[in-house]
Amino acid sequence: MKIDVQKLVQAAARARAGAVAPYSKFKVGAALLTPAGRIIGGANVESASYGLTCCAERIALFKALTDGEKKFVAVAVVARWDGGPMPCGACRQLLAEYAPDARVFVADSADLDTVQKFTVRGLLPRAFRLAS
Ligand code: THU
Numbered sequence: 001m002k003i004d005v006q007k008l009v010q011a012a013a014r015a016r017a018g019a020v021a022p023y024s025k026f027k028v029g030a031a032l033l034t035p036a037g038r039i040i041g042g043a044n045v046e047s048a049s050y051g052l053t054c055c056a057e058r059i060a061l062f063k064a065l066t067d068g069e070k071k072f073v074a075v076a077v078v079a080r081w082d083g084g085p086m087p088c089g090a091c092r093q094l095l096a097e098y099a100p101d102a103r104v105f106v107a108d109s110a111d112l113d114t115v116q117k118f119t120v121r122g123l124l125p126r127a128f129r130l131a132s
Contacts, residue, residue, distance in 0.1 A: 003074050005115055008033050009107045012076040015041030028056035032064050033074040040064040057091035072099035080109045084116050095120045096127035
């Protein structure tokens with residue numbers, strides 16, 4: 001499947017506008033691409049009990065999964081960070097479980113044309129799993 005990277009990155013940038021980050025002020029947007037071409041966006045949501053905060057990648061993934069999507073070909077993540085924000089360890093674990101074959105695109109919201117490319121497998125080798 002030919003992936004329109006720029007379209008997915010733009011979707012992540014749009015999703016970022018929905019971030020609820022009153023504590024860190026660090027707004028992150030994510031967008032997942034399904035094999036059928038559907039794009040599901042999400043953004044980080046923070047809590048005054050900081051540990052309850054949920055990252056953009058997991059919000060997007062939970063939205064997609066609970067909407068019935070089961071396969072993902074790519075995920076884009078955008079924040080104002082030089083070179084683009086790297087998914088945290090917790091998000092890598094969830095992506096490894098539910099989007100193991102996905103490609104990962106990250107971009108700085110100030111420069112959406114410069115995209116770093118990774119894979120979920122590459123970002124979390126030998127991930128922990130219970131089901132095959
Ligand atoms: N954050 C994400 O949304 N994704 C990541 O991969 C790392 C961090 C959010 C969580 C928190 O709201 C803010 O960035 C600062 O850590």
